Amino acid sequence: MGDSVYICNRYTVVYRAELFSTMPRTLPKHATAEDMKYVQDTLYVISGKWKMLIILAICAGNNRFKDIQRAIPRITTRMLSKELKELEQNKLVTRRVYDESPVLIEYSTTAYCKSFGAIIHEMIRWGKEHRKIVKK
């Protein structure tokens, strides 16, 4: 009981509520199966080869398709197009069309996207530590 089935874009996973009752103190104290969904969501939203780089490229001031592409070596138009669409669906990026001729399209990150900062910080910290640990 308490188990839940959760479907994210990638996977169907069954979470057993009992897994979350006895976690050590340094992991979330009373995490629930519900919580795990959120972790999977977050992971899904930012995983993939290009997503983080695209976000950072836009943050760096590249607002047009070609500019973003130029800023990220080796990315193909197919991938950039696909990932931008996903980022837009997830409200991390907005796409604005200016009806001039030729048509002008601008991408920008949302304020919400910036709420991401804390996670990025944590990941930098942890990843840095990780290199040291694994090297040993």
Place this chain on the structure above:
Amino acid sequence: MGDSVYICNRYTVVYRAELFSTMPRTLPKHATAEDMKYVQDTLYVISGKWKMLIILAICAGNNRFKDIQRAIPRITTRMLSKELKELEQNKLVTRRVYDESPVLIEYSTTAYCKSFGAIIHEMIRWGKEHRKIVKK
């Protein structure tokens, strides 16, 4: 200049140093291409369908192969075996062999693994927010 090529298990990516000079304040202030490697590392270590669940299952007190497998619905022996090996390489899990008969093998999470708590917390927070945002 300042660009770097980085190979993690999954991808070969080129980071352009210039991407990181003008990021908004709510993202890391002076993140470098170096920092992005760490983010990718972290992402890689915990991504995949089962890794987080395995960590949590062990935290919950399942220390033997069969116990972990029973705790995680639908995981196959192949996947559990494979992921445990990776987690061990990344020092998140230790494998101990007790030479009794029949042989007894125990998995446990490392203290290092628990340093992960902050990221999990952040991901829960962000993922929760995300559901609300995307629903609208």
Place this chain on the structure above:
DNA sequence: CCGGATCCTATCGGATACTG
């Protein structure tokens, strides 16, 4: 300039069978 459509490959993960 901004992509969509098509085809292809490599990797991820599942099913099943088998072993010390």
Place this chain on the structure above:
DNA sequence: CAGTATCCGATAGGATCCGG
């Protein structure tokens, strides 16, 4: 019990071509 080996389908990502 604690896995390994083999085969296989699904999907992520790449290459290329085309169109508004």
